[in-house]
Amino acid sequence: MRPFAYDRAETTALAARHPTAQGQTDAKVQFLAGGTTLLDLMKLDVLRPERVVDITPLKARHSGIEVGPDGLRLGGLAAMAAVADHPAVKRDYPAIAEALQLAASPQLRNMATLGGNVLQRTRCPYYRDPSWAACNKRTPGSGCAAIGGFNRQHAVLGVSERCIAQYPGDFAVALAALDAEVELVGPGGARRISILDLHTGSDRPHIEHSLRPGEVIVGFRVPAAPWARRSTYLKIRDRQSYEFAIASAAVALDLDGGVVRHARIGLGGMAYKPWRAKAAEAALVGKPLTEDTATAAARLALEGAVGHGHNDYKVELGRRTVVRALLAASATEV
Amino acid sequence: MDRTQPEGPSRRHVIGAAAGIAAVPAVGSAAETGRAAQSDASGKVDMTLTVNGQARRAMLDVRTSLLDALREHLDLTGSKKGCDQGQCGACTVHVDGERVLSCLILAVSVQGRRITTIEGLAEAGGRLHPMQQAFIDQDGFQCGYCTPGQILSAIACVNEGHAGSDDEIREYMSGNLCRCAAYPKIVAAIKQARPQMAVSPGTPAKVGQV
Ligand SMILES: Cc1cc2nc3c(=O)[nH]c(=O)nc-3n(C[C@H](O)[C@H](O)[C@H](O)COP(=O)(O)OP(=O)(O)OC[C@H]3O[C@@H](n4cnc5c(N)ncnc54)[C@H](O)[C@@H]3O)c2cc1C
Ligand code: SF4
Ligand code: FES
Ligand code: FES
Numbered sequence A: 001m002r003p004f005a006y007d008r009a010e011t012t013a014l015a016a017r018h019p020t021a022q023g024q025t026d027a028k029v030q031f032l033a034g035g036t037t038l039l040d041l042m043k044l045d046v047l048r049p050e051r052v053v054d055i056t057p058l059k060a061r062h063s064g065i066e067v068g069p070d071g072l073r074l075g076g077l078a079a080m081a082a083v084a085d086h087p088a089v090k091r092d093y094p095a096i097a098e099a100l101q102l103a104a105s106p107q108l109r110n111m112a113t114l115g116g117n118v119l120q121r122t123r124c125p126y127y128r129d130p131s132w133a134a135c136n137k138r139t140p141g142s143g144c145a146a147i148g149g150f151n152r153q154h155a156v157l158g159v160s161e162r163c164i165a166q167y168p169g170d171f172a173v174a175l176a177a178l179d180a181e182v183e184l185v186g187p188g189g190a191r192r193i194s195i196l197d198l199h200t201g202s203d204r205p206h207i208e209h210s211l212r213p214g215e216v217i218v219g220f221r222v223p224a225a226p227w228a229r230r231s232t233y234l235k236i237r238d239r240q241s242y243e244f245a246i247a248s249a250a251v252a253l254d255l256d257g258g259v260v261r262h263a264r265i266g267l268g269g270m271a272y273k274p275w276r277a278k279a280a281e282a283a284l285v286g287k288p289l290t291e292d293t294a295t296a297a298a299r300l301a302l303e304g305a306v307g308h309g310h311n312d313y314k315v316e317l318g319r320r321t322v323v324r325a326l327l328a329a330s331a332t333e334v
Numbered sequence B: 001m002d003r004t005q006p007e008g009p010s011r012r013h014v015i016g017a018a019a020g021i022a023a024v025p026a027v028g029s030a031a032e033t034g035r036a037a038q039s040d041a042s043g044k045v046d047m048t049l050t051v052n053g054q055a056r057r058a059m060l061d062v063r064t065s066l067l068d069a070l071r072e073h074l075d076l077t078g079s080k081k082g083c084d085q086g087q088c089g090a091c092t093v094h095v096d097g098e099r100v101l102s103c104l105i106l107a108v109s110v111q112g113r114r115i116t117t118i119e120g121l122a123e124a125g126g127r128l129h130p131m132q133q134a135f136i137d138q139d140g141f142q143c144g145y146c147t148p149g150q151i152l153s154a155i156a157c158v159n160e161g162h163a164g165s166d167d168e169i170r171e172y173m174s175g176n177l178c179r180c181a182a183y184p185k186i187v188a189a190i191k192q193a194r195p196q197m198a199v200s201p202g203t204p205a206k207v208g209q210v
Helices: A038-043 A056-062 A080-084 A087-092 A094-101 A106-111 A114-118 A171-177 A278-284 A291-301 A313-331 B016-023 B030-039 B066-073 B130-137 B147-159 B166-172 B183-199
Strands: A005-008 A029-032 A051-054 A065-068 A071-075 A181-186 A189-194 A216-223 A231-236 A247-256 A259-268 B044-051 B054-061 B092-095 B098-101 B114-116
Touching: A029 A038, A056 A071, A056 A216, A065 A087, A080 A094, A080 A106, A080 A114, A087 A094, A094 A171, A094 A231, A094 A247, A106 B098, A106 B147, A114 A171, A114 A216, A171 A231, A171 A247, A171 A259, A231 A313, A247 A313, A259 A278, A259 A291, A259 A313, A278 A291, A291 A313, B044 B066, B054 B066, B092 B147, B098 B147, B130 B147, B130 B183, B147 B183, B166 B183
Parallel strands: A005 A051, A029 A051, B044 B114
Antiparallel strands: A065 A071, A071 A216, A181 A189, A181 A216, A231 A247, A247 A259, B044 B054, B092 B098, B092 B114
16 A cells, blocks of 8 residues: 555534645545445555545534434435335335345445445455556556456446446446435535436546546435335345345335336446436336336336346346336335 | 635645655656656655554555555454455455445544444454454355455444345345355344344444444
8 A cells, every 4th residue: 555644634624724626546535434435445555535525524414314204314424234224224225225235245334335335446456456557447548357257246228339338336326226415515515416427437438437636525305295105125136145236226216006106216336337227217207117128128228238248148137127226115014 | 605705824734755756757657667666765655544543653655545444554464355346345445433444545534533343353362353253153254355344244234224124134234245245144244233232332342333
């Protein structure tokens, strides 16, 4: 690990005192929250900040969990474990609680924060190993070792010829399905953005997210909605626990009898960034939720998917994941 | 949101000396620059860690992980390094009663927090923590390399209330890998220790609880 200066920021204003863009692999300043992405990638010499600003003192103000009539508000520095175990989150926003509970391990969930979680980096093995020269995410213009390389875990949605990395997180997928917003505070003041606008696209893979220099994620808002209770997160992986998704779906349904009034579908494990399948949602509205309608929706959800050889299986696996998640959500007692 | 209002001026500048490191451009391989900083007194930080109830002071490079601080500098080699990447759980310790991975924590960042390692579980007279005894009774290991991490994790698993059934134990112990595959015996050990931990609140059986 390279040398760095270590600071502790007691306030968001002080966190923003070094307003260097943080979203790039070569960013000179990084916030340290749980450290489970940052220190890992610093040891691997992928991230090389010259200054590490420890923002854990912000937990005192920004780790609340509030369930109210308008929706759910989660502090940006809340621990994954605290939210996963919260009774009201489990009851009213099960997809959120499940996505967190199925992620990583109990130790990591105690350490990791929600803000750090949504900003975790891809697990692409070529990105994580700088001895591979070709990686547009690490070194713009260098190429992509995964295209033509070993790409079994890589994405099929939202990819480009520049980068086919998979967004590995679970929580952001549930947030995407439930129309969540991210609350930011930075040198320019406070603002809110849709979770779908937080992560940037594969056309510029060396830029990870749209945070402005010095901005801190202080919270997440999930609006109250009739579909939130009938929501679930289905995670498919190579082993039953302590593993990243190869495909996942967060779905939420508002049913009138057996007929779909509203549907929300987020996809993970197979997309470049947290993904929302709006065409599939629209196709379900006004129809009974059956295996046939779910299958038709799943086909739309994976439309435009591009495989690169080893990951071709994800197109069909992705469809089946969507079907299973939809059927599971429709069968839930609410 | 009023949460977003300024929160006051205080700022602890923890590492005055280490800021000097940042002035050195980060060039060369990690090994080169790493060695330079190690031998440079200005790259070290005077840290105090509270481990197993004792304040331990050391001059350590700011990059030192909690795991390396324990093993290499405080002579507490019970916590093991399996992967150094958060993937195996061998380095599990408790910080303020919660199980965490010491390989992915900067030592400098947990000053003032209560750190518990495998060395801190037995009573002063040598009587083992019920979880340690249960691992022996149930033969919960073969080579023993993963065991300190398994035991710290297992104690937290019970204290969190995540040891209700065999399946729940397996799920909530999945962050601790065992190459010898002692898994069935580990589940048995946790079931043995669980009631013993519950009946004696406040005793060392509760080590690790917040
Ligand atoms: C072995 C292993 C298995 C894992 N399995 C899973 C899994 O199955 N599913 C899953 O979802 N995740 C998984 N993870 C990833 C893990 O959940 C993330 O590493 C973690 O959530 C990151 O949070 P953190 O607080 O530790 O972030 P940090 O490492 O502290 O920070 C990560 C990044 O976010 C920035 N940052 C952090 N907080 C803020 C903030 N409030 N505002 C602005 N920027 C911020 C930092 O500057 C840094 O760039 C796994 C990790 C490991 C090591
Ligand atoms: S998929 Fe993206 S992260 Fe992986 S090697 Fe290609 S450019 Fe790099
Ligand atoms: S050594 Fe820390 S998890 Fe493996
Ligand atoms: S006892 Fe050998 S690794 Fe677990």
